[in-house]
Amino acid sequence: MRLTRTRQMLTAALAVSALTLGACGAGGEDATVDSDSNGTETNNGEVSDASVSIGMFAVPANLDFTTTGGAAIFEALLYNVYEGLVRIDAEGEIQPLLAESWEISDDGLEYTFNLREGVTFHDGTTFDAEIVKFSLERLDEWSANTPEQLAAVESVEIVDDHEVTVVLSEPDYDALFWLAGPLGAMFSPESIDDLATDANGTGPFEFVTYENAVRMELSRYDDYWGDPAGVAEVELVYYQDASAAANAVRTGGVDAILRSEAYDQLESFEADDSIDVQVGTTQGVVVMAMNDEHEALADPEVRRAIQHAIDKESVLAAATGGYGEILGGPSVPTDPYFIDFSDTYEYDPATAEQMLASAGVEDISLSFNVPNRAYAEASAQVIQDNLAEIGIDVTLDTQEFPAVWVEETMVNQDYDLSVVNHVEPRNMANYANPEYYWGYDSAETQDLFTEAAAATDDQEYVAAMEEVTERIVNDSPGVWLYNPPNVVLSTAGISGLPINDLGVGIDLSDVTVSQ
Template structure:
């Protein structure tokens, strides 16, 4: 990091009340998992920020479609020599949708609250020592030590700006500075956004955007065919992709994601506190078959906790190849030739599909997996994620750079490895991007050598839309379904 290094100087959007939002365009999007509520400070689950970040809530910076950090409520920033001070220049004249002003005091208020969050891993910003108000349009973030991830985390939910007068009931209300207002949320069914006509930047082209949630993989694509939807985002009916590609009424995009579908083993609970058993499970499950069954082959088989979009990605898919005999040998060495485990599976179509393949594969190596379906998000987030009450589970972690949770023993994986913790900590504080990437590769190798989990595949983002739809990007950064450029002239 260089002294006075200016990043992303310039404007992101217009200067307010442009003509982009003059029409009455609408967009209806079909999605899978629904938000449990609207408070991503206290409730886990990617569905809440997916709907609200960049659309309703904004931060100092955001990720563009290439996952590069760009200005948003900050116009520019400078990083001190040594990387421990970030000096942000803020936009002036920005207001929340309730009329409250956005300024440096709001930045301090919002970031000072993060340590009290119960969700979205507030420890990601633990390098922050203090936030200092320099002037209404300038704020200084002071770090305990350098953090190569700081701007990246500030571009996600942890960096969301909240009005001090609008945080009493975040579970049911959302007051932000973004191009959309929350109109209403029908829990488990739909979330409706409407254009913010007083937005500081370029107004949204959509008058309303409706997000509809479905538990069944085929229901949203059927709704698209019938005209009830304009877009299906993160399509789970991968077997129908070719039909839509052959129909000139639709556009099909297959985008990159940060998502890692991981079969997690509770490292704190027998038998998975034994590395040999964890390795046996990895050798005993056919990741290629799972990818084919769950994604119709559109996903990318993994073998480590890193998506190909990250700069420290290395293809580890061949490190532990499918080898049932090797799995049996490891189980015998561990004295677990006959093993029964509980497999708690969220009620999501892809997870249910994966569970059947895993159950069959494990039976071949002498492991009985008792499948227990848990309602998602409510039950799975409570029992498995929060209470850590599980043996084996599977979920697609769509949030970016989830690998850093392997440094947190309190995360639901219950993974504790002091060497890995130090490697991740050292990498984040490295003096250069090159050293950061090298340190991350070392840490990832340590995690994989320890067989902390079975990383199945990098999920694709399949987006199927009517020809009229534009501005819905298929490359998913793991933060938001960003509708700021979406349009649907019919």
């Protein structure tokens, strides 16, 4: 069975639940949960001394996601070591976490959270309202992972030790959504100086050690406030090569692989009774950004011509063996405002050449910064060949990911073209930020994002976001290539692995090992 068929069914289910996400607690309603529950599926009391090793691909440069870009850090630590007031569950819905319930004022400017009692950080620090105030007001000091998404947070008012009110300067329909991700993580003030080398949270696992680009070790936190983790130890093993990771799960080197990219081996895995293959959704958008600091790329007509020049079917075949879903816009099928733009810029080199001639440009030479990930290198090779067909000379510059790519491309914005998989949820919001690395600066688009944020119901929000999406696609600051699936491989006896990749923390607390 092709992964795309499984993906279509999962996409439909998740899209429905995503529509309800924004309404959680809106209009002054309360969202509550039993105080003995952490809002996730439990491991049915199966607590053992077992350990599990899991293969991963995106490598954390360090442990500080407040100053270091990329999702690799927070996907390993959020929900496992660090927690926030709320979380996103496996179905894409917002659930209570360190807050037992919340209420939103009718004007959308005040979010009042009732906090859990008896919660401690791994170093023994008590979690309370002062921690919430410290953590959220510290967002001004973040230099990575888009803290501007919570720029509307004006202050945090302490009601008592276990109740706080987050005050916004203007309504933000997605505020709860952003609080459920890395921006909502709670930090102990005593730990701030060591964020790059140590992780101290309130989650079900304690951080043990990290050997850069090799492995990270976590252990069960015995004094966790909620249901205990299903395994005593987790080892995250980092691979740059998809085949090496696939061989590791075959030979018992690891117990599971998340986001497997060994697409050429999936049929053999499905035929192997000792390996379980599961396919879920992702928030990933593989996009080729075009930096309009380059004279030619500053012209939208040139960018649209490049759109027509790229054969996305060939890109998908080279990068994933054809698994995944071709995109034509910056959102994914699980976004409530998704529109299918895959036919908007059809592959048509002749049209692309005519558009370039009409724009009066010729002899274009572009540098292409490519992270050293298999999908990116394969995609870039196809794109280089495609652009050569319409007279655009492209020089590939392969960069170590994340260390070099994040610094040179994302931070310094020193590139003409670049391609990467943005795995964070609703990353389309970054087109409202002219300082983001793709440099898209449209006052009209920013106004539409503001209009969407001020929405008071799902219908109004979705309508505004659809208009935003249409404008971005017309302006073409990037080429949105495809939405990859989440392929999970595991050996017999491993259960509870997260199958849908929501682009936030990869929750491992429900993983169990049959003995």
